[in-house]
Amino acid sequence: MTKRRSVVATILAGAALLAAGAAAAQADPRDPLEPINRGVDALNQRVDRAAIQPVARAYERAVPSLVRRGASNFFANLGDVWSAANSVLQVKPGDAAQNFMRFAVNTTAxxxxxxxxxxxxxxxxxxxxxxxxxxxxxxxxxxxxxxxxMGPTTLRDAAGLPVDWAGHPLGQVSPAASRNAIAAAGAVDLRARLLPLDGALDQAFDRYTFMRDAYLQHRDAQVRDGEAAGAADAEPVAADGADPDIQAN
Known part of the structure; x- marks a missing residue:
């Protein structure tokens, strides 16, 4: 009996090692902090389900869609200012001009x-x-x-958050109580707009992996589109002012 138990224990230990090796082989190199991230994500889910999601649902039910759209537009308009500033820092004069123009037009008209x-x-x-x-x-x-x-991000984007907070127009609002109230309203509005995604997340085989891969894919596409825009802005023009990519017939 003792020998049998020893064999069983050896088999189980070997299986555990194989499982650990398989898990390590399948680990995503983009996510070396996965165990910690999963713990934080689980905490975020609990807080969201207990407090944030119910408030967002109540907001969606109580506030007419036209008013909610106006609130979303208001917060997006504030974001256009900071987007314009970053477009300048990225040497994208065309994008910067459009973002500044958006803010001017939407703030007035x-x-x-x-x-x-x-x-x-x-x-x-x-x-x-x-x-x-x-x-x-x-x-x-x-x-x-x-x-x-706050949810998904990368080390680079997390390092940029303090600058984003300081540079965003909301960061200039005082007193702090007013700033925090506006920021909270913006967070509720954002969460309400994300409610349609809850079903897909809940049905995912691994919610954490689904969200991670979707976020990284979206962020990579966003950055690549920005880099392409920057390259277009920096593209030289011919001496007569014509676009060099436009060939004469």
Missing amino acids: GLAGVFDVATDIGIDRHKEDFGSTLARWGVPAGPYMVLPL
Whole structure:
């Protein structure tokens, strides 16, 4: 009996080692902090389900869609200012001009940004932040991270957050109580807009992996699009002012 138990224990230990080896082989190199990130993500889920999600659902039910759209436009309009500043830092004069123009048009004709007049007349939004500015100048993304209450990010983007907070127009609002109240309203509005994604996340085989891969894919595409725009802005023109890519017939 003792010998049999010893054999069983050896088999189980070997299986455990094989499972650990398989898990290590399948580990995503972009996510070396996965055990810690999973713990933070689980905490974020509990907080979201207990407090944030119910508030967002109540907001969605109680506030008419037209008013909610106006609130979303207002916060996006504030973001256009910081996007414009980062477009300047990234040497994208075309994007910077459009973002500044968006803010000017929406703040005036759009009644402080409640109405997105700029989009209606064809002025594009180019969303930028300090993380994308760091990327523009060659700073790698670094490992994937999940921040308490804030969710997915990367080491590079997390390092840029203090600059984003200081540079965003909301960072200039005083007193602090007013600033925090506006920021909280913006967070509730954002969470309400993300409610349609809850079903897909809940049905995912591994919610954590699904969110991580979706976030990294989206962020990579966002940064690459920004780099492409920067290259276009820096593209030389011919001496007569014509675009060199346009060939004469």
